[in-house]
Amino acid sequence: MTQPDAGGGARRGDTRARALAVALRMFAERGYANTSLREIADRLGVTKAALYFHYRSKDDLLAAILREYVDDLGDLLDDAAHRPASPATCEWLLCELAQQRGRWGSDLLRLIRQNYAEISRLPVVADMRQAHRRLLLALSGPGADLAGRVRAQAALVALEGPVLLPGDDDDEQATRAAALAVALEIVRARP
Amino acid sequence: MTQPDAGGGARRGDTRARALAVALRMFAERGYANTSLREIADRLGVTKAALYFHYRSKDDLLAAILREYVDDLGDLLDDAAHRPASPATCEWLLCELAQQRGRWGSDLLRLIRQNYAEISRLPVVADMRQAHRRLLLALSGPGADLAGRVRAQAALVALEGPVLLPGDDDDEQATRAAALAVALEIVRARP
DNA sequence: GTCTATAGTCGGATAGAC
DNA sequence: GTCTATCCGACTATAGAC
Structure with a gap:
């Protein structure tokens, strides 16, 4: 080991x-x-x-990891931007996001969550924040109110929540699928 | 400053x-x-x-902070245990939790999220994990399946998600209220 | 309870040979 | 591209005076 x-x-x-x-x-x-x-x-x-x-430095090593992440996420968001702003696109984006995160594995999400104090001092954090804003915008729609934005944020964390806090003995694939189902539920309940 | x-x-x-x-x-x-x-x-x-x-040590200082948290959460869970296991109790617990976290402020949640690597080496982490298990159990019901547990977990992270990633200029009280509304929605949608 | 002073350790980063 | 050797700073923790 x-x-x-x-x-x-x-x-x-x-x-x-x-x-x-x-x-x-x-x-x-x-x-x-x-x-x-x-x-x-x-x-x-x-x-x-x-x-x-x-x-060049330890920070540089961390930044290189995060660059891969933001670039990959940026590509997905570009694809989403080429689609019409509709509930269907929103749900498609959630599904793609779930797939992409399955490919990345849980380490990257845990890295970001558990080391945000250090990450926030790196220049790359600006791109990460922008990607996150684009993501929320795509999920909540252009002129969403506070409730809509909170709903989009909730769908996002619902997607990653179960992965970050693994429930002991559950099958990971099944857990991811269940999380996606709940996330879809949240955005579908939007009035 | x-x-x-x-x-x-x-x-x-x-x-x-x-x-x-x-x-x-x-x-x-x-x-x-x-x-x-x-x-x-x-x-x-x-x-x-x-x-x-x-x-006694730096770790001891961190542990003392977390002790306060688990004790407070434990009291709330004890109250919940004295109520009947029903959807109403589940919703009551979510509301109480939202209030309690409003009192704690966002610093404690961010402390736990962003320093879990260090926290997981402390003895107090056992109590934190147990409190979390009790919380999930109270929210999902005794014999919940995977989908039910994921739903409870989603409601939990939906409650804290918007607080941890503040949406720039939103009013904090209003954001908390909106998050609670979404969390209640998630557990209410339970079949 | 709080101070000064210091022990002891470890980490990031660099220089220069191969 | 990788190595050995080293510098320098920062940190936790302790000893002992007041």
Whole structure:
């Protein structure tokens, strides 16, 4: 479990990409501030100095992870913008979002939630906030009132809530499906 | 803003209690790992060593904050246990919870969310998890299936979601009320 | 209860060889 | 691209005077 090259096959030459995956997991599990670059390097099977060749600083490593996230989410939002602003598009967006988050896994969401104090000091946080605003706008519609915006926000957190606080022994796929069903319910109940 | 005795009146003799309030705010705003005891002591107008007289360690200070939370939540859950297990009780519990969280303020919820990696290493986390299980059980009913448990979880996060991610310029009272309305909707939609 | 002073540790980051 | 070696700062926690 603590051996170098955990879970992978290829070595050498892909340190930069592997570092992203390892850091994502460790930041999510142990927290950004509690994860030292030495620990990440150890799990990668390299030294700290090698890490610094690929990333200018620890913050830079975290920012690179978040860049991938905002870019992926941005693509989805662009797709949504090309569709008519309708309840159907809203529901389609929720479904796509659920799928995308299934692909990302829970680590990324936990990373964001549990390290927001550190993230909020990075420049990339501006893009994250904008993506979040676009998401809420697409879910609640253009001229939504407070109740509508709260409803959209509730649908969003309902989607990720069960994933972040895993209910012990439940099947993850089934849990995600149930969460999506509740999220759809919330936006459908909109007057 | 950085002066000693911020926001208070009395000094000397209430350092222990004031430390709790100051630490809560700073841990929530800057993160547990990024807040040093020197900074907390500075804002209190005392030295680090004085803090160590009242609390054995930094972890002990964090644990003391969380103890207050779990005790308060436990009292509410005890009240709920004395009522019949019915939809009405479930809705009553949600309303009480919303009120209680209004009293606590958003700092405590943000503290828990943003520092869960550190909290999960504390002994008090066992009580927090148990309180959470009791809460979900009270909201979803005794023999609830997966969909029911996910629905209860969604109602919970819907209640706190808008508070944690403040929507810029909205009135906080109105936002809380709207969140409670959505949470009630979610549990009412239960078949 | 609060202070000064310090021990002891660890982390991020850099220099320069290979 | 990766290494060894090292610097420097910041932190928790303690000792002991007042």
